[in-house]
Amino acid sequence: MNIDKKITNDLVANEVSFVTTVPCKQLAGVIEEVDKRDEIFHIPSNKEDEGMGLCAGAWMGGKRPAIIMQNTAIGVTINTLATLIQYYRMPLPMLISYRGELREPVACQVEMAVHTKALLAQMNVPTYHFHQQSDVEEFDAILKYTFMCNKPVAILTDANFWGGYGDQ
């Protein structure tokens, strides 16, 4: 099955019904799929910390949220993760495109890639790294884990996972 559909099916199967997104070329397919599904309310946000605020509110309103974003936004959301999502103990699956890894064409992306796992580790955010396409099989279990423990959980998805960037 196509990865975008598989990820979206897992979101729906786990009753994730409120998804906010900040775009990324790698995530374009999954964002399009999320947008198409009637079971999911899709609300694009302008910045990732804003998106986490939306997710916090949606969760308190009884919906399971998720955020789809780039790893550069870890730099934007540290305070929000610490003082909102973690402090109030809220679940938040973060599906993250891991830019700046192998096959990356844009050098500047590497500058946040080298900090991504260190920052997530410093924040005690459980982190999973999808490198092979078969890694997507764990997504369902990761969602269950997230809503079991009420924590933000990061799923880093690199270029190899998405099948590269096409012709460069």
Next chain:
Amino acid sequence: MIRSEILKEIAPILRDQLVVCNIGIPSQELHAIDDQPSNFYMLGTMGLASSIGLGLALAQPKTVISIDGDGSVLTNLGTLPTIGNNMPPNYILMIIDNGSYGSTGDQPTYTGKKTDLAAMARAAGCDDVVEVQDVDTGKALQAAIDSGKGTVMVVKCDSGNAKMPVITMDPVVIRDRFMKAVAS
């Protein structure tokens, strides 16, 4: 009027609604004036009251009032287009605009100078935007609730803070009792 005087006056209206209250002194004031399980106090994360309130209003049908400040909206300006393009009928964003960063010592914000938040909200796509003076807040808030339309209120008032104690309630307690109030 300063913010705490407005909050005292509108407390009887807020009591029956879900309220998301901005970080710092606004939450301390509301907590001291009329603590309710239906109040969600932000203890950190400046700027996100409007986003949390929007997410909450989109997720369930009860009326949600976010009490925000001019400084906090300025730090999260992307919130206005998101609200403007997704405004649910049960959401009221009330921006207490006193032209200053109250919690940090009343340093001036740009809304006390040339910046017009009501005009920015309209330009961002918010259809129902009202600008009111402090003394008219209660009337305007009740009208917004009764209208059943998503509304952005910009309440112009004086700069200043009441001396209130810091909130010591555990964040998970605040969140848990708030969620029970949402679900009740």
